Amino acid sequence: MNEIMIENSPLIETAVLVGLITKDQDESQAKEYLEELEFLADTAGAVVKKHFLQRLDIPNHATFVGTGKLEEIGEYIKANEIGAVIFDDDLSPTQLRNIEKALECKVLDRTFLILDIFARRxxxxxxxxxxxxxxxxxxxxxxxxxxxxxxxxxxxxxxxxxxxxxxxxxxxxxxxxxxxxxxQMIKIDKQKSTQRKNRGRMVRVALVGYTNVGKSTMMNLLCKSEVFAENKLFATLDTTVRKMVVGNLPFLLADTVGFIRKLPHGLVESFKSTLDEVRESDILMHIVDISHQGFEEQIEVVNRTLKEINAGDKPTIYVFNKIDAFTYVEKHQDDLTARTKQNVSLEEWESSWMAKNNTPSLFVSAKTKENIDGLKKTLYEEVKKIHITRFPYNDFLYDENWTVKIEE
Structure with a gap:
């Protein structure tokens, strides 16, 4: 048996994960990537039993890992009745065939796993x-x-x-x-394009960010809607658009699919119509999980993907979310503790490069609603900049002081 039963739940497959430490990916990065891969596997319904790492300059062209490591993985699989082996990088058809022949079990790569999750979602x-x-x-x-x-x-x-x-x-x-x-996708693209045109010339704001950073939760909070949100990767695949009014200024807010490291090119192409919502937006609201230890790299992944879809030059509001999950430690002058993300105060974060990158940056918690009023005010100001150029004679939309009135 390679599956286990948990109470009355369906059978859950067991798996092991395999990654490489290379000249372009050090050990700490490799471990972090395997942790993300485990989250992907958990989202797909698998229970991960062990991580395997090997140090190689480049992947073995025939078996990805070396023969010795492959034998070690095979012995563990047989001894523990593991159902699947999941590799953190894409496998070539030759590698896939050779590994399956050696291990005699199901072999998946990162792309296949993501596709499986997308199919479920x-x-x-x-x-x-x-x-x-x-x-x-x-x-x-x-x-x-x-x-x-x-x-x-x-x-x-x-x-x-x-x-x-x-x-x-x-x-x-x-x-x-x-x-x-x-x-079929061409027809869908035309339908979606018509839908976007039918929304008129209202200012459009798109929520973007790495997967599982809280975009859907933020959408629900700001629009008081019921977009599906879950602590799983790729909880949202379909774009959801809602009309939002802050003070007396209306605009459209769109929740989009999350990005991820090594997002398969086929998925980027297939989800073109979904990503068009990002491409055709006026403002991007880039949600960042500040509590994640690799949030800087996640920002880079999102920005790189935005450039790939020709949306990297849009006005952007950076929203650093989940400050409620952050541990703040007061620093004293005689405290010699090393400076890490675990002992920097919120005030210090607001004085960091994140708040000084020439774009609006806010630190909020969608869960506890901390600083959400500040986010609404910033949204209002950024949307207003575009709105007054698009509708120059609609002064009646604003009060005489052009001040924001936050709606409760």
Whole structure:
């Protein structure tokens, strides 16, 4: 048995994770990435039993890790009846086939795991179409692994030919499916574009950020809506747009899919219509989980992805969320404790580079509502800058002092 039963819940698969320490990725980074991979695995419904790390300059072209490490993983799998091995990086078709042959169990890579989570999370026809397209694009170059049972026959009358024919047949079926899904996506893109045009010229603000930083919770708080929010990765796949009014100024607020390190290119392409909401927005509200030890890298990942979709030059409000989860320690003049994120006060954060990067930056808690009024005021000021250029004669929308009136 490679699955365990928890009370009356469904069977949960057990797994081990594998990563590399390379010249571009030190040990602390590799461990942090495996922790994120474990969160992904947990979101997909797996129980992670062990992490395996190996130091290599570059991944082994045949088996990703070295033969010795692969044997060690294999021994642990057999001894502990593990159901799956998940690698933190993408595996080539050759690596996938060789590893499966050596370990004789299910082998997944990071992209496949993310695709599986997206497939579970997709609720609307729009999201399901996007995920299905990405799955087929991922599957196409890996078709040979589906027919390894024919390779073992090593010839024989009627064996080798049908194997090749079946692979080619599947390839044509998948290519036809991809073409059909792309046609559907073109129709969806047109529909979404029409929907955005029908919203008029209202100022649009898009919530962006790394996955699981609290975007949907922030959306629910600001708009008093009921967008699904959960402490899992990729809880939101579909874009949700709500009208928001701060003081007497209306605008649109959109919640979008979260970004992640090594976001598969196929997913970026497949979710083009979803990301168009970001591309066509007037202002970005970049939500950051300040309590996460690697939040600086998460900011870089989001900014890099925004540049990839041509949305990196938009006015941005940085919102450092989850300050309620942060531990603040008062510093004394004779305190020689090393300066870390765990003992820097909120006032010091507000004096840091984050508050001095020439863009509005706020420190809030969506959970406890701390400093949310300050966020609303900043939103008002940033939206007003665009609104008065778009509607120069609508002075009646504002009071005589152009001051914000926060609605309770």
């Amino acid at each position: 997709a609720q609307t026809a729009h999201a399901k179409t996007q995920v299905e397209l990405a799955q087929y694009q991922y599957m196409l170059p890996r078709l040979t692994r589906l027919w390894t049972h024919l390779e073992r026959q090593r010839g024989g009358i009627g064996m080798r030919g049908p194997g090749e024919s079946q692979i080619e047949t599947d390839r044509r079926i998948i290519l036809d499916k991809i073409a059909l899904l792309k046609e």
